[in-house]
Amino acid sequence: MSEPETATVDINGFQTRIWRKGSGPAIGFLAGFGGLPRWVPFLDRLAEKRTVIVPSLPGFPGGDRGHTVLDSHLDWLLAVRQLLVAAGLEGADLAGSSVGASFAAEMAALWPQSVRRLALIAPFGLFEESDPPTDPWAQRADVLPGLMTADPEIWKALKAPPEGANSVEWPIEQTRAAEAAARIFWPLGNTRLEKRLPLVKAPTLLLWGEKDAIMPRSYAKRIAERLGGLNETRIIQGAGHLAELDQPDEVARAILDWCA
Amino acid sequence: MKLMWFHLMPYTELPEDFRAKHPSVWVDIHSSLFDPRRAHHMYNDFMDELEFAADCGFDAICVNEHHSNGYGLMPSPNLIAAALARRTTSVPLCVMGNSLALYNPPTRVAEEFAMLDVISGGRLIAGFPVGTPMDTCFAYGQNPSQLRERYHEAHDLVLRAWTEPDTFAFNGRFNQQRYVNIWPRPIQKPHPPIWIPGGGSVETWQWCAERDYVYCYLSYYGYKAGKATMDGFWAEMDRLGKDRNPYRAGFAQVVGVAETREQAIELYTRPAEYFFGRCLHVDPRFAAPPGYSTEATQRAGIESMVRRAANAQSLIAADKMKKATAKAITMEEIVERGYVVIGSPDEVVEQLTQLAQDLNVGHLMLLMQFGDMDKALTQYNTRLFAEKVMPRLQPLFADWEDRWWPRPMREEERAPLPAFPPRLAAE
Numbered sequence: 001m002s003e004p005e006t007a008t009v010d011i012n013g014f015q016t017r018i019w020r021k022g023s024g025p026a027i028g029f030l031a032g033f034g035g036l037p038r039w040v041p042f043l044d045r046l047a048e049k050r051t052v053i054v055p056s057l058p059g060f061p062g063g064d065r066g067h068t069v070l071d072s073h074l075d076w077l078l079a080v081r082q083l084l085v086a087a088g089l090e091g092a093d094l095a096g097s098s099v100g101a102s103f104a105a106e107m108a109a110l111w112p113q114s115v116r117r118l119a120l121i122a123p124f125g126l127f128e129e130s131d132p133p134t135d136p137w138a139q140r141a142d143v144l145p146g147l148m149t150a151d152p153e154i155w156k157a158l159k160a161p162p163e164g165a166n167s168v169e170w171p172i173e174q175t176r177a178a179e180a181a182a183r184i185f186w187p188l189g190n191t192r193l194e195k196r197l198p199l200v201k202a203p204t205l206l207l208w209g210e211k212d213a214i215m216p217r218s219y220a221k222r223i224a225e226r227l228g229g230l231n232e233t234r235i236i237q238g239a240g241h242l243a244e245l246d247q248p249d250e251v252a253r254a255i256l257d258w259c260a
Numbered sequence: 261m262k263l264m265w266f267h268l269m270p271y272t273e274l275p276e277d278f279r280a281k282h283p284s285v286w287v288d289i290h291s292s293l294f295d296p297r298r299a300h301h302m303y304n305d306f307m308d309e310l311e312f313a314a315d316c317g318f319d320a321i322c323v324n325e326h327h328s329n330g331y332g333l334m335p336s337p338n339l340i341a342a343a344l345a346r347r348t349t350s351v352p353l354c355v356m357g358n359s360l361a362l363y364n365p366p367t368r369v370a371e372e373f374a375m376l377d378v379i380s381g382g383r384l385i386a387g388f389p390v391g392t393p394m395d396t397c398f399a400y401g402q403n404p405s406q407l408r409e410r411y412h413e414a415h416d417l418v419l420r421a422w423t424e425p426d427t428f429a430f431n432g433r434f435n436q437q438r439y440v441n442i443w444p445r446p447i448q449k450p451h452p453p454i455w456i457p458g459g460g461s462v463e464t465w466q467w468c469a470e471r472d473y474v475y476c477y478l479s480y481y482g483y484k485a486g487k488a489t490m491d492g493f494w495a496e497m498d499r500l501g502k503d504r505n506p507y508r509a510g511f512a513q514v515v516g517v518a519e520t521r522e523q524a525i526e527l528y529t530r531p532a533e534y535f536f537g538r539c540l541h542v543d544p545r546f547a548a549p550p551g552y553s554t555e556a557t558q559r560a561g562i563e564s565m566v567r568r569a570a571n572a573q574s575l576i577a578a579d580k581m582k583k584a585t586a587k588a589i590t591m592e593e594i595v596e597r598g599y600v601v602i603g604s605p606d607e608v609v610e611q612l613t614q615l616a617q618d619l620n621v622g623h624l625m626l627l628m629q630f631g632d633m634d635k636a637l638t639q640y641n642t643r644l645f646a647e648k649v650m651p652r653l654q655p656l657f658a659d660w661e662d663r664w665w666p667r668p669m670r671e672e673e674r675a676p677l678p679a680f681p682p683r684l685a686a687e
Contacts, residue, residue, distance in 0.1 A: 065555075067405065071433060138398065138545045168562045172555055179551035183405035187397075 004039055004047075004054070009086040011079055012069050017062030018087045019054040022047030027259060028055065028089040030080075032098025032121070032242045033136055033148060033214070034155075035060030035177040037170075038162065042244040045252030046095075050259075055087040057100060059180025061173055067180035073191055076184050077106050081114075090114055093259040097121035097244050098214070099181050102193055109199035119205040119255045121243050122215040123223070124185050125193030131216045133189050137182055150211040150240035158245065197226035204231040205258040207251060209239035232258070261616055261656040262665070264354060265313035265642065266322040266512060266625040269306045269340075270331040272632040273298055274538045279588055284543035285330040286394040299333065305635040306333075310344055312639050313628070314351040316646035320385065322354040322625055324457075324478075326392075327399035331539035338372045345380040349677055352666045353380055356457055356476070356625075357387020361407050362400050365435050366414030367442060370421035374446045381675070382447035382668035387476070388415060389457040394542065397549040405551035410434050422451040453664045455510060455623075460489040461557040465496040468508075474623065474664045476510030480540065483615040484598035486511060490619040506622030507662040513615065514600040514627040517644050521603045527637060529591040532600055534631030537588035600630075605648035612653055622657050 004021035021043065027050045029043065035056065046052040058079050059067025070076045080103045084090065094115045096104030101123035108115040127133065134147060145152035145159075161170040185191065204227050208220045220233050234254055239246035274293060275281070282290060310321045323340045326332030334340055341355050353376065358369045377384040390411050396402045402410070413432045420428065420440070427441035446452055455474040458464035468475040475493055479486050490511065494504060502508070514535070516528035553561075594600055601611045616624060628645060629638040668674070 071406070137404075137549050140545045143545075168559055171562065172558050175550050175558065176555070179405045182403060182550055186403040186405070187401045 004043070004052075009055075009083070011058060011066055011083050011086070014058065014064040014066035014069075016058070016064060016066060016083060017056045019043070019062075020051065022049070022051045024050045026051045026053050026089060026092040027255075028053050028084060028087065028092055028094045030055070030057060030094070030096035030100030030103050031060065032096075032100050032244075033124075033178070033181055034159065034174065034242075035062070035180075037061040037159065037173065037177075040158065040245060040248065042248035042252055045248055046256065049256050050093075053087050053089055053092075055083045055089070057083075057103065057180065059183065060177045063180070065176070067176075067183045070183065073184065077103075077110060081107060081111060084114065091116060093117045093119075095119035095121070095255050095259075096123070097242055099124045099185065102185075102191065105193060105200055106196065108202045108204075109196040112199070112201050115202045117205075117259045118200065118202040119207065119258055120223070121207045121251065122209060122212050122219075122241055123193070124181075124189045124215070125191045126219050126222060127188040127190035128216070128218070128222070131218050133216060133219075134214045135187075136214055137178065137186070146240075147213045148240060148242050148245075150209065150238055150246045154245050155242070194222070194226060197223060198228040200227050201229040203229055203258075205254065206231060206233040207243055207254060208233065208235050209241055209243035209246060210235050210237045211239060212241045212243070214241040261506070261621075261653055262319040262623045262662065263650050263653060264320040264322050264510075264623060264625045265310065265318040266324075266354075266356070266627050267306055267310055267629060268324065268326075268331055268627065269302070269333040270535070270539050270631060271299065271333060272302055272634075274330055274534075274632075278538045279541050282541070284546065285539055285541045286326075287328050287398045287543070287546050289328065289330045293330065302333065306629070307340065307343060307347075309629055309635060309638050309642070310340075311347050313642050313646075314344075314348040316642055317650065318351070318626075318642075318646065320352040320354045321348070322356050324356045324387070325359055325389070325395070327395045329394070329399075331535070338376060341376050341384075342379065345376060345383070346677065349674075350383070350668070350671065352383045352385055352668075354385040354455070354625075355387055356385075356455065356478070357389050359389050359391030359396055359411075360414035360418065361402055361410035362391065362396060363414070365437055366417050367421055367437065367440060369414070370418040371442045371444075373418075373452060374422065374442055374444050377446040377448055377452050378444045380668070381673075382452075383666050384446070384448070384452040385455055385666055386452040387455045387457060388418075393549050393552045394546045397552060398546050403551075404549035406434070407552065408554065419451065422446055447669060448667055453666060455664065457510075459557075460492055461554065462492070462496060462560065463554060463556060465493050466500065469497060469500045469502050472663075474508060474510055476512070476623070476625070478510075478512040478625070480512065480514060480536075480599065480627070482513060482598040482600065483511070483619055486619060490621065494620055504620060505660045505663075506616070506620045506657045507660055507664055509619070509621045510623035510625055511615070511619055511621040512625040512627060513612070514630050515608060515612070515645065516600060516602045516628075516630075516641055517605055517608045517649060518641075519604060519644075521607060524602045524604065525591065525595075528600070528602055528633075528641075531631035531633035531637070532591055532594050532602075533588065536594055536599060536631075539631060605644065608645070608649050609652045612649070613656065616653070616656055622660065622662060624653075
């Protein structure tokens with residue numbers, strides 16, 4: 001696993017990281033809850049076939065404290081839109097997971113020309129009272145890993161400080177990622193994305209971890225019924241909420257096939 | 261020094277097996293545990309106790325705000341304070357306080373506090389807590405990432421609402437109001453004294469210094485646990501060039517006094533174990549919503565390798581809760597760790613004198629009803645303290661002026677309060 005190229009762009013005055021690796025047509029990826037404090041195998045799988053471009057969402061690892069100036073849903077959507085344009089992803093394929101998938105769907109809904117084909121892994125943004133998502137913020141530290149990935153060790157490894165990391169700043173950065181997600185999705189995760197799904201015309205692949213302990217599987221059906229274009233749903237066996245971390249090969253293959 | 265009598269209003273009939281059967285006293289405590297007909301008696305007892313403390317001559321009586329909480333039955337302390345304003349004549353009323361970010365618009369707080377100040381003839385102390393995570397982020401659904409920004413903006417709005425003579429437009433980041441013009445206006449000018457209950461964050465200390473507000477550390481864990489925080493506060497005041505006037509600070513302390521130490525242990529063991537065992541049984545998953553603690557506070561905590569309580573209630577510190585969850589704490593541990601000050605009047609005088617001097621705290625908020633203590637014992641504790649302890653503590657800090665105390669209307673200017681049941685009974 002080799003390191004990606006790292007560039008930074010200015011979003012609302014905050015230096016924001018953009019990773020790039022591979023060759024071929026661009027595909028963007030917006031990370032899920034907790035963000036990406038380090039490069040992961042799933043991105044290598046995408047980079048084997050495509051130029052994978054990974055912009056950091058504001059406040060998520062690599063996104064500095066960009067969330068602190070975003071007070072409304074509109075603020076967030078405009079920041080993510082600027083970020084995708086700055087990353088060179090205008091008109092490209094776009095994938096996202098969890099909170100990142102919610103933004104990917106919003107981009108496709110509001111700027112239909114900006115997304116060619118779309119892949120969403122268990123997006124945030126909906127809330128159904130009879131089948132609510134798990135509250136990701138009211139969790140004990142020892143319980144959270146098992147809610148994020150089917151194998152809790154995968155989440156723990158993602159979040160463990162690498163050798164040489166700043167032992168003070170690293171944990172603060174991980175808390176900041178959870179805060180940034182809270183800033184837009186607190187308290188229920190409900191941004192009423194459902195209302196905008198009919199505007200999504202891009203062909204959409206919906207992926208859901210078979211063992212997702214955060215987002216109820218029933219939401220896949222709700223989303224699929226409301227999407228405005230061609231779509232397909234696939235359940236990833238042996239995967240939790242962040243399916244791309246549990247099953248990188250299978251999730252990458254599904255996305256690459258869909259966007260081929 | 262000032263001796264203030266503070267009621268939390270705990271539900272006094274949580275079951276014996278509460279810790280074992282229920283995950284939390286706060287946020288998701290089950291409604292089946294609440295009997296409104298029993299609570300009717302609790303509220304009336306608690307208000308009797310506050311009025312009794314006023315009659316005994318305590319310097320102030322204090323109430324506070326909690327939500328979805330089995331040890332704090334005051335979602336609205338203002339309702340209680342309003343009733344107290346009509347049942348007492350001269351005692352200051354300390355509302356400790358209203359969590360500013362929870363009110364929409366926050367102008368509501370300016371109005372209700374102004375009402376209390378006017379009804380009471382200028383006896384209000386206005387407390388502005390950020391509020392605990394359990395109250396604000398979970399029970400009230402506030403966004404932890406915006407809570408402090410909203411709190412500061414609400415503070416600015418309330419202050420302007422109290423002091424600007426003309427109707428104004430408030431164009432805030434989170435609050436926009438075209439016509440702000442509260443009616444009534446507070447009696448105390450420019451406004452009632454403002455006290456800030458907070459945790460050990462340096463930003464809060466700096467803010468209190470800059471605005472000249474009283475900083476209060478309201479832990480339930482006594483002065484041994486509070487020392488590091490208060491030392492930090494005074495070090496910061498020194499650094500900012502502020503004097504060491506003890507009236508810049510407030511501190512809460514659980515106290516039980518009896519004729520002898522043995523008697524005190526016998527009387528207060530059950531309520532203390534109830535309070536520390538059942539009342540403070542909080543599910544740790546509600547302790548630290550991300551963003552509630554500022555990054556500077558997190559950084560200070562990690563760097564010092566000391567787990568600091570990042571909010572008004574140090575009880576949520578996760579390590580403490582871990583211990584507390586594992587097994588109920590015993591009276592021996594409660595006393596040994598200094599959570600409660602307990603003993604004969606002489607012993608209590610000695611401990612509280614040491615506390616006041618060590619922490620340099622001029623406003624002591626005494627929790628003299630705690631846990632499931634009944635009215636008779638509460639009144640015994642209160643009366644004995646007032647008679648045997650209070651007179652020996654009040655002379656402390658006589659050289660300092662308390663610039664943060666209410667300035668009510670003169671007694672002869674104030675409305676006479678009607679007599680209550682005794683007069684009716686006589687008729």
